Amino acid sequence: MLTRREALGAIAGGVLSGKASQPATAVNFPIPADACDCHTHIYGDPTKFPLWSGRVYTPEPALPEEMSALHRALHMHRVVIVTPSVYGADNSATLYGIKAHGARGLNARGVAVIDEHTSDSDLDAMGRTGVCGIRINSATTGSNDPAVVGERFRVAVERMKVRNWHIQLYTNLAVISAIKDLVRASPVPVVFDHFGGAVAALGLNQPGFAELFDLVHAGKAYVKISGAYRASVESPDYADVEPFARALIAANADRIVWGSDWPHPDSARIAGRKPNEVTPFLQIDDGRLLNQLAVWAPNATTRKKILVENPARLYGF
Secondary structure: OOHHHEEEEEEOOOOOOOOOOOOOOOOOOOOOOOEEEEEOOEEEEOOOOOOOOOOEEEEOOHHHHHHHHHHHHHOOOOOEEEOHHOOOOOOHHHHHHHHOOOHHHHHEEEEEOOOOOOOOOHHHHHHHEEEEEEEOOOOOOOOOHHHHHHHHHHHHHHHHOOOOOOOEEEOHHHHHHHOOOHHOOOOOOEEOHHHHOHHHHHHOOOOOOHHHHHHHHHOEEEEEEEOHHHHHHOOOOOHHHHHHHHHHHOOOOHHOOOOOOOOOOHHHOOOOOOOOEEEEOOOOOHHHHHHHHHHHHOOOHHHHHHHHHHHHHOOOO
């Protein structure tokens, strides 16, 4: 992890600028009351929230006050904060973000990362603050071997079923296809990040997308239509992602939630950097990004499901 001296030096030198993106485009459709951004991250001051030694990248800070400015511009009052991979199983920055949104997390929920050292009392304490799910991230940490992910999923189900928390997976379509029967049988809700890891350029017939579609259609999984830029090669409006969003919404609008993925960690640039070298965030226009939802879901009733009703059910608002 960064030492205190390294972190302070980076801040003094202007490297850790904390310049996460803010919307440049106004939202062009009515946002319903109690709309929720279901996928964000907080990256705290590294002198207060040390980074995990096993991380694969080093982010800039992205603080609660910056997130609040984002959501004022997007006309959203609820948020889900997800612990990013750079903290390992330390959820302190996420809890800090939840607390910043008000006492008892009235307008914020959290998704934590846990390991074998996370006790039931730790889960109890996090639950009291607003945490209501755990994340399995095999895309940037651990292994994308279906057998490994499947075992991690089984262990997570055993721990979560007594709490009625959900399990969120950041993985790819090949893994989703391999574990589809486990997901169908899960007694707790399952959520897939970022279009399930679909690659827009490969089209709707790419291996694994049919299995994701079927899980959503059957009501056995939620999908976050988030991080469109991760799947797309057609920024800034991500037209190549539109068929995937429309297909998943048509499969079952009751199992779709939207997320900005703010502050937009740039995993594409991780490969050429050392883990302790600061990787700047992508500068995404979140207003323009949110406006695509009105293209993907032209019906206001459907958008209310995606932005309000589904998050309220899944996260317990």
